[in-house]
Amino acid sequence: MVSLLDIIGPVMVGPxxxxxxxxxxxxxxxKGLVGGTPQSALLELHGSFxxxxxxxGTDKALVAGLLGFxxxxxxxxxxxxxxxxxxxxxxFEKTSLSDSAHPNTVRMTLERGDLTAILVGCSLGAGxxxxxxxxxxxxxxxxxxxxxxxxxxxxxGSIARITRILADHDINIATLRLTRKQxxxxxxxxxxxxxxxxxxxxDELRALEWVRWARRLDKVSxx
Amino acid sequence: xxxxxxxxxxxxxAGGMTLSQVALKLESEDQGKSIESIRAHLAxxxxxxxxxxxxxxxxxxxxxxxxxxxxxxKLRTGPDGPLANTPFxxxxxxxxxxxxxxxxxxxxxxxPTAGGAGTLPAVLTxxxxxxxxxxxxxxxxxxxxxxxxxxxxxxxxLSGAEGGCQAETGAGAAMAAGAATEMLGGSxxxxxxxxxxxxxxxLGLVCDPLGGLVELPCVYRNATGAAxxxxxxxxxxxxxxxxxxxxxxIDVMGEIGREMDVRYRETAGGGLAATPTxxxxxxxxxxxxxRS
Numbered sequence: 049m050v051s052l053l054d055i056i057g058p059v060m061v062g063p064x065x066x067x068x069x070x071x072x073x074x075x076x077x078x079k080g081l082v083g084g085t086p087q088s089a090l091l092e093l094h095g096s097f098x099x100x101x102x103x104x105g106t107d108k109a110l111v112a113g114l115l116g117f118x119x120x121x122x123x124x125x126x127x128x129x130x131x132x133x134x135x136x137x138x139x140f141e142k143t144s145l146s147d148s149a150h151p152n153t154v155r156m157t158l159e160r161g162d163l164t165a166i167l168v169g170c171s172l173g174a175g176x177x178x179x180x181x182x183x184x185x186x187x188x189x190x191x192x193x194x195x196x197x198x199x200x201x202x203x204x205g206s207i208a209r210i211t212r213i214l215a216d217h218d219i220n221i222a223t224l225r226l227t228r229k230q231x232x233x234x235x236x237x238x239x240x241x242x243x244x245x246x247x248x249x250x251d252e253l254r255a256l257e258w259v260r261w262a263r264r265l266d267k268v269s270x271x
Numbered sequence: 272x273x274x275x276x277x278x279x280x281x282x283x284x285a286g287g288m289t290l291s292q293v294a295l296k297l298e299s300e301d302q303g304k305s306i307e308s309i310r311a312h313l314a315x316x317x318x319x320x321x322x323x324x325x326x327x328x329x330x331x332x333x334x335x336x337x338x339x340x341x342x343x344x345k346l347r348t349g350p351d352g353p354l355a356n357t358p359f360x361x362x363x364x365x366x367x368x369x370x371x372x373x374x375x376x377x378x379x380x381x382x383p384t385a386g387g388a389g390t391l392p393a394v395l396t397x398x399x400x401x402x403x404x405x406x407x408x409x410x411x412x413x414x415x416x417x418x419x420x421x422x423x424x425x426x427x428x429l430s431g432a433e434g435g436c437q438a439e440t441g442a443g444a445a446m447a448a449g450a451a452t453e454m455l456g457g458s459x460x461x462x463x464x465x466x467x468x469x470x471x472x473x474l475g476l477v478c479d480p481l482g483g484l485v486e487l488p489c490v491y492r493n494a495t496g497a498a499x500x501x502x503x504x505x506x507x508x509x510x511x512x513x514x515x516x517x518x519x520x521i522d523v524m525g526e527i528g529r530e531m532d533v534r535y536r537e538t539a540g541g542g543l544a545a546t547p548t549x550x551x552x553x554x555x556x557x558x559x560x561x562r563s
Binding site for chain 2: 049050051052053054055056057058059060061062063064065066067068069095096099100101102103104105120122124125151152172173174175
């Protein structure tokens with residue numbers, strides 16, 4: 049559902065809503081997956097991101113997002129220099145993903161401490177983004193909500209336990225999607241919430257012995 | 272938000288409302304937010320738009336590559352043309368100003384996108400000034416523009432990489448034309464015709480920025496987009512109707528965008544970007560950016 053405020057916005061540092069603001073938001077979402085600014089990041093650019101990203105500041109904006117800067121933060125202009133100062137070891141490569149990949153797609157491989165994550169996301173225009181893949185699992189995360197991503201053993205009653213924890217913390221669920229690669233294999237769950245789940249929620253989810261990992265992705269767009 | 276502008280027009284006409292009123296009502300229901308809070312968000316957007324126009328008018332800004340900057344100021348202080356001392360010339364200057372700020376990595380409102388961010392604020396604030404319209408009226412205009420943009424996003428595209436420049440400055444011009452027509456007292460039906468009359472003039476427009484930079488021709492396209500929007504507003508206010516309904520004009524923009532060769536969709540592979548001079552300038556300027 050398109051919001052009127054998505055169209056009259058975002059307020060952002062130029063020059064391109066898809067290549068600058070959208071790229072920044074993808075960086076912000078990826079940062080959440082490893083719980084903070086990564087120590088190393090491989091950023092593989094596909095399509096128009098690869099061909100025209102440099103002139104649009106896509107490199108600066110992706111790195112700015114990984115540093116936690118919002119799309120209207122004027123520090124985006126100098127994000128590359130700031131990253132070098134803060135010890136974020138980034139590397140850009142041009143790549144060619146599948147023909148069906150959106151023209152503005154990036155694959156980010158991140159490391160922070162012992163956490164690693166691979167995220168594929170695209171910038172849809174007007175600053176709207178979509179994360180399409182996390183660690184090989186197909187997902188659809190818009191960043192318009194506070195999002196929890198988790199991987200759990202595929203077992204009965206897992207959704208009930210998880211939604212109970214959210215209800216106990218007075219968090220309303222906007223969308224919930226469950227995918228798995230095979231029966232009895234790991235299940236990947238994406239929960240988009242109206243309310244921000246605190247670290248207590250994440251920690252309770254992590255404490256379930258059948259949850260392999262659980263991460264929070266900040267809301268990065270929407271009213 | 273609505274997926275059809277005709278549905279919104281029907282609801283507005285049936286309820287004796289403006290399009291901004293039906294848009295704000297539905298947005299409030301969709302998002303669970305009060306109309307006042309949505310208007311406050313739009314008021315902030317208006318403030319940022321005015322800030323960008325002010326910054327761009329000074330003539331001091333240059334883009335990273337140095338390809339654009341300083342031209343808004345020329346329309347303010349340069350020699351007269353046939354539009355001297357008209358709101359039209361002021362609106363062209365405002366459109367250039369926003370885009371020059373954008374190209375210099377300044378803060379703008381992407382409405383609908385950053386590359387097409389100049390037309391809407393130029394037309395709205397320019398007519399606001401020349402016609403003495405209140406900020407509340409301009410905020411109504413932004414709501415109507417948001418409705419039109421949302422319909423275009425659903426039915427076609429707002430991305431130059433997907434649909435060419437018609438999806439960015441074309442959408443911006445259509446949004447500006449519809450919004451201004453409402454602000455000047457046009458009926459919802461006239462708003463629909465203003466959108467159709469404007470968008471028909473933007474159909475097929477390719478996205479061909481030199482070196483892929485949102486600079487040239489993007490800065491100037493926002494000014495010419497504003498000019499086409501002004502033509503659409505003038506025709507619709509005069510009672511001219513366009514035989515193809517606005518939704519269908521938007522649909523065909525999407526169709527043309529999907530059929531457009533990838534060279535003409537922001538990849539700098541065709542159009543002005545691929546002219547001998549375009550290639551030469553891009554090579555020189557990109558080299559300069561890498562060194563800076």
